[in-house]
Amino acid sequence: MSSFERYLSIWVALAIIAGLALGQIAPALVGFLAALEYGSVNFVVAILIWFMVYPMMVAVDFSSLARVHERPKGMIITLVVNWLIKPFTMAALGVLFFDWIFAPFIEPGTSGQYIAGLILLGAAPCTAMVFVWSQLTKGDPNYTLAQVSLNDAIMVFAYAPIVALLLGVTDITVPWETLVLSVVLYVVVPLVAGIATRMVMTRGAAPAEAEGLISAFTGRIKPFSILGLLATVVLLFGFQGEVILSQPLVIGMIAIPLLIQSYGIFAIAYWAAKAWRVPHNVAAPCAMIGTSNFFELAVAVAIGLFGLNSIAALVTVVGVLVEVPVMLSLVWFANRTRAWFPAEEPPLRGPRPRQRA
Template identity: 40%
Template sequence: MTAEPTPTAAPVAARLSFLDRLLAVWILLAMGLGLGLGRLVPGLGDALAKVSVTGVSLPIALGLLVMMYPVLAKVRYDRLDSVTRDRRLLVPSLAVNWLLGPAVMFALAWIFLPDLPEYRTGLIIVGLARCIAMVVLWNDLAGGDREAAAVLVALNSAFQVLAFSALGWFYLRVLPGWLGLEQTTLDISVWEIARSVLLFLGIPLVAGFATRRIGEKAKGRAWYETELIPRIGPFALYGLLFTIVVLFALQGDAITSRPLDVARIALPLLVYFALVWAGSMALGKAAGLDHPRATTLAFTAAGNNFELAIAVAIATFGATSGQALAGVVGPLIEVPVLIGLVHVALAARRYFPGSEPVRAPAAAAEEKGSAHV
């Protein structure tokens, strides 16, 4: 019997469901709808922002919870020990997330925005807020290792609580002082950061773990994988699209009224995502990781926790500040760029010999009776 050849990008794309194949289109439409609503409906942004949780609009918080729950319900928690023993994954992830990532964003912010201190500070804050939310969905769509993503997101959460304030002090006050640059003060408590982590990771993680534990115990793993997961899986994408609509409705006026400022903020963000994602993917391959874990390393390194960044900017500098606008532009650039990188990651399988075929989550959800990847 001959080994089945490693699939190319074309057959992988052909197996994508209609929803997955056009996901970039749905995201762009959701962004456009949100921006349009924010501009055309007077007072909508204020109404959406009135009720907030840890500084984040309640509708956005609900959308993120709906988005993350199905992905975390798919995690095989009995396999996590194999991830925690993989130093080839854990060490590079921590190094890129907490040493390289913030340093790259600091450098790009000063290179591209030396004359715009508010936007520059906002970008540095975005670089300090390592991703714990949307990355689980990008990783899932790109065929990444779901269990590895759960472990790395949990590690990022712990480091975020412990290191965010200290890194903010270092990159906004200490390092600029050493370099003779303008200094900024960031006043944010550890408890405020912990609340954000507990909300956006803790709740869906506990819910996902409980769903798998109870579901498998009641009806078995085969039923859980082939019956329940396909039913709840699509809600991750629905939650993503809803979150995008609300997010851009909140800031539609600010974004559309200052297009040149948005463009200047967007440029270093584009460079950041390209550099960190591609560098992390290459690092994973050089470290001998397989495609799923290299993909997980790349997405967990390149993504940022825009919920926390926006909340910190608003709490410290005000909702109408340049720092807050920079935080909002973050997902405006990150969302379409990372969905594009999902397709790049799928195509990159050819450079990882021995990778098994991967099916996109939504495609597998449409095929009852088959295991959900």
């Protein structure tokens, strides 16, 4: 790990300060950049996410994906956490804090929207940033891609029914433009670029030589991934700087259940992986995928249901701001607890050869 990566938490803190300052110093520029979006997907952030995701996509051995199911433990843990635990714990925390603990400090009749925003976040597993967290913990890129792809497929069918059940609302409309555009921009485009790069670089090379070439290449471009992360943090906090500075008490109240949810869900998934003796290069991304949220989808649904300036939409936005520092702290923790897990299994190598009769 380079000295730059070792002090990543400091750079992120400085990026948060820079984002808040940018929102105050150049509000017109920030407003222009924020307006470059469609379906709650900001194109500037999408480009920066490409920088972050691309190195991991280059490391994906496409031929080995067919054998990911041979190591199902990480997938089982993440699926249980994402779809059977996380939405319901988020709803319970929302009720606890905004119907009871924080009720004296919010406007009467608004608790439902706070709870709704939390549910919309909790029911949407992340699509893009998990590739970054996985890369920072030296996660298995093949597992990460397979798990994200499976979550995306389940989300098409399960997101609306779960949200409808928890909100008691039957007319949930999934914003397909947000869902499809996010998957295309954050997964498909960098994956195609990564596969093309891998094919060009390893053409005619032996397997061992090919892996060496890929490893050297991803090592050279990794700094651009970190810079992309820092620039994304600057933009996210710049976009919402006015809200943060004008409503610090509200932001703090929303952040508390989100923090409890994030660290609690990570603990459940990480300890389950440890107990089940899952190798660290799967256990870390397994817990990260279970913890992070698909905030673009949550924001889009909140706006569609409650309006652009609603409390529910504000809650989903705060979810974005809380997630980045939290996930970086979990990356730090995962990297320092690598010894808790069994030795990492060798990567899967293409389809298993057929046995002769």
